[in-house]
Amino acid sequence: MHSQTLCVHGCTDGNNVTGAVTVPVYQCATFAHPALGDTTGYDYSRQQNPTREALENQIAVLEDATDCLAFATGMAAITCLLDLLEPGDEVIASDDLYGGSVRLLNNLGKKHGLGITYLDTGNLAAVSAAITPQTRLVLAESPSNPMMHITDVRALADLLSGRDILLAADNTFLTPYFCRPLTLGADIVIHSGTKYLGGHNDALAGFLAVRSAEISEKLRLLYKTTGAILAPWESYLLIRGIKTLALRMEKAQANALEIAAWLRTKPEVTHVRYAGLLDAPGYNILRKQASGFGSMISFDVDKPERAAAVLGRLKLIHFAESLGGVETLMTYPIVQTHADVPEDIRTKLGLSDRLLRLSVGIENAADLITDIEQALT
Ligand SMILES: Cc1ncc(COP(=O)(O)O)c(C=O)c1O
Known part of the structure; x- marks a missing residue:
């Protein structure tokens, strides 16, 4: 079934x-x-x-x-x-x-x-x-x-x-x-x-x-x-x-694909990581072992001050830890979810003070993009 x-x-x-x-x-x-x-x-x-x-x-x-x-x-x-x-x-x-x-x-x-x-x-x-x-x-x-x-x-x-x-x-x-x-x-x-x-x-x-x-x-x-x-x-x-997992996963993924592609066009964003982008590392492996890419995105902005400013300016998206809910959440891993990761590992991975993580929810994608747009600039 x-x-x-x-x-x-x-x-x-x-x-x-x-x-x-x-x-x-x-x-x-x-x-x-x-x-x-x-x-x-x-x-x-x-x-x-x-x-x-x-x-x-x-x-x-x-x-x-x-x-x-x-x-x-x-x-x-x-x-x-x-x-x-x-x-x-x-x-x-x-x-x-x-x-x-x-x-x-x-x-x-x-x-x-x-x-x-x-x-x-x-x-x-x-x-x-x-x-x-x-x-x-x-x-x-x-x-x-x-x-x-x-x-x-x-x-x-x-x-x-x-x-x-x-x-x-x-x-x-x-x-x-x-x-x-x-x-x-x-x-x-x-x-x-x-x-x-x-x-x-x-x-x-x-x-x-x-x-x-x-x-x-x-x-x-x-x-x-x-x-x-x-x-x-x-x-x-x-x-x-x-009971609604299938619907939520599909909608959040569709939103994530749209947002990841849009983030790539923004000059303030220097790097976008989303497993569903065609040129993402591991894309072909994921295609073989999964039927979808999920809806988690992380991206670097050009400077730490911008990361802090974005978090302060969000209106619709919550600046909050956690992920996977119907509400889109943005997290600042270096001080929240990954604060306990030793610095040498963070540096090796590129987990910097310019990195923001987005758990994309099931809202309207255009509304989410509008919110990130006004927070970025
Ligand atoms: C990938 C992953 N595994 C495990 C956990 C821990 O789960 P919980 O917060 O329910 O204890 C988290 C929490 O964010 C997570 O992101």
């Missing part, structure tokens, strides 16, 4: 006796047992909750996963993923990750004895050279945040195949509507469900979707042990958001 249909019908309540066409919010912490040693399948909401379960099943269907676990935030999901590792294990991570992921790796990861190597996961020779007998996890974002680097997930999976190394792909930017990394050979897909999946800037959520039952079992044990689960109401908001 096409994912457009699965977004609408892929979420069902296995306990439905009323014919309700939406999944109810089981706002319930605990469940009564019919008898000693007997269970309805639900015991305590840290372990299972029917609303969350319906959402998890839906993401699993969309991502072609064996299992999906829903967390309170994207960071909680990534923390649980790192909990799979042992002290002394090594992680190879994309050098252009969401800043919060870098903060997690550099603080808690290192504190718990993990070795971390940052590199361009699109560069297979560099990944190959960095692998050691202790490497257990490769963590990639594609397109990456905020420099929009593309990783060939299938080629990376082939490189890692046969070794005891998990490949985790953060699919927050594209969602399963445009890309399904598990079908390309990744072992685990990460989502900040706060973004496109929820889509309305009204709920935080995170997901791990996994290919193997063995990894799922390990993660489920960590999940119920550490408890950063998604609450029933947030689960419902995510279910509701996903």
